[in-house]
Amino acid sequence: RKEVEQDPGPFNVPEGATVAFNCTYSNSASQSFFWYRQDCRKEPKLLMSVYSSGNEDGRFTAQLNRASQYISLLIRDSKLSDSATYLCVVNVPLYNQGGKLIFGQGTELSVKP
Amino acid sequence: DGGITQSPKYLFRKEGQNVTLSCEQNLNHDAMYWYRQDPGQGLRLIYYSQIVNDFQKGDIAEGYSVSREKKESFPLTVTSAQKNPTAFYLCASNNGPGSGNTIYFGEGSWLTVV
Numbered sequence: 021r022k023e024v025e026q027d028p029g030p031f032n033v034p035e036g037a038t039v040a041f042n043c044t045y046s047n048s049a050s051q052s053f054f055w056y057r058q059d060c061r062k063e064p065k066l067l068m069s070v071y072s073s074g075n076e077d078g079r080f081t082a083q084l085n086r087a088s089q090y091i092s093l094l095i096r097d098s099k100l101s102d103s104a105t106y107l108c109v110v111n112v113p114l115y116n117q118g119g120k121l122i123f124g125q126g127t128e129l130s131v132k133p
Numbered sequence: 134d135g136g137i138t139q140s141p142k143y144l145f146r147k148e149g150q151n152v153t154l155s156c157e158q159n160l161n162h163d164a165m166y167w168y169r170q171d172p173g174q175g176l177r178l179i180y181y182s183q184i185v186n187d188f189q190k191g192d193i194a195e196g197y198s199v200s201r202e203k204k205e206s207f208p209l210t211v212t213s214a215q216k217n218p219t220a221f222y223l224c225a226s227n228n229g230p231g232s233g234n235t236i237y238f239g240e241g242s243w244l245t246v247v
Contacts, residue, residue, distance in 0.1 A: 024175075054235060063223055063238035064176070107175065109236075121236060123168075124177040 022124075023044050024110050029128035038100045041127050043108030044090045052111035053084055055093045057104045058126065064107055067093075096132045105129070135160050139224050140237035145247050146211070146218065154209045156224035163171045165207035166225040166236070169193060169223050176223065183209055211244060 026043045033039050045053075053070035068075065070082040070091050081094040091110075095102055108124035136152045137158045158165065164183050168176040178191030182201040196215025200205055207226075211218045224239040 061221075061240045061243075063240070066235050069235065120178070121166075123176040125173070 023047060023112065024033055024108055024122045024124040026124035026127045029105075029126070031127065031129045033098055033129070033131060034132055035098055035100060037131075038094065038096045039098055039129060040095075041093045041106055041108075041129075042047050042090055043110075043124055044088075045108075045110045045112075045122075046089070047110070047112045048086075048089060049113050050089075050110045051104070051113060053082075053091050054111075055080075055082055055091075056107040056109055056123075059104050067106070085089040095129075096106075098129075100131050100133065103129055103131045135240035137224055137226055138239060139222075139242050141242060141244075142240065143243045145245050148246060150214045151210055154211070154222055154224070154244070156207045156209065156223075156239060157205055158207075158226045158237075158239075160226055160237065160239075162226035162228055162237075163204070164227050165201070167191075167197070167199065167207070168223045168225065170221045170223060170241075179209065180188060181224075182199050188200065203239045219246055220244060 024045050033068050055067040056064040057067045058064040060127045068077050068082050070084045079096045083092045104130045105126040107126045112120050140155045164220050166181040167179040170176050177193050179196050180199040181189035188199050188201050198210045222242045225236045227236045
């Protein structure tokens, strides 16, 4: 089982749609969780951190379910500019070394007019 | 402006050559990282450094080497021992792998073997 696994893509949705991405992680001791956005041939950029209580930033909502070991990202009212690959990132603790960031393989989103 | 600068953005290498990718940050971050990304794949960790003059192998270190002589700089050398080096290379930094702090990336370097 991969340490971090995301929904396979691509997701093709019309403008205005609501789309949800899921990501599962295998290490129950993981402490920090993030969603990154990566545009084609560009570097990943932080979209949002994910907190236990869930958090919202405009049209984006992130949720963490520790019991089931998954995080989710919900995008409401999709825009053309939301088209990108969304990466799930988990900070896995390492004995005596702090932690290590593990990246999922990414889920591609394509929003169509 | 604070950030991470990678160079060159595009690089072509002949088989058997070593090449070095530069990474400089002025964010005063302690930790720096090198990742490799292949098409349709996630990021894989090559090497990381938590402090000056110290670095650790990541998941795919074979065929690569690094140095960390200055806090600001973490160059990556792709050696001739790396059998499939064509990829997108990303340098990143943050305040430490255990801090949970977010990680910031440079714009990446595209390496192609010709």
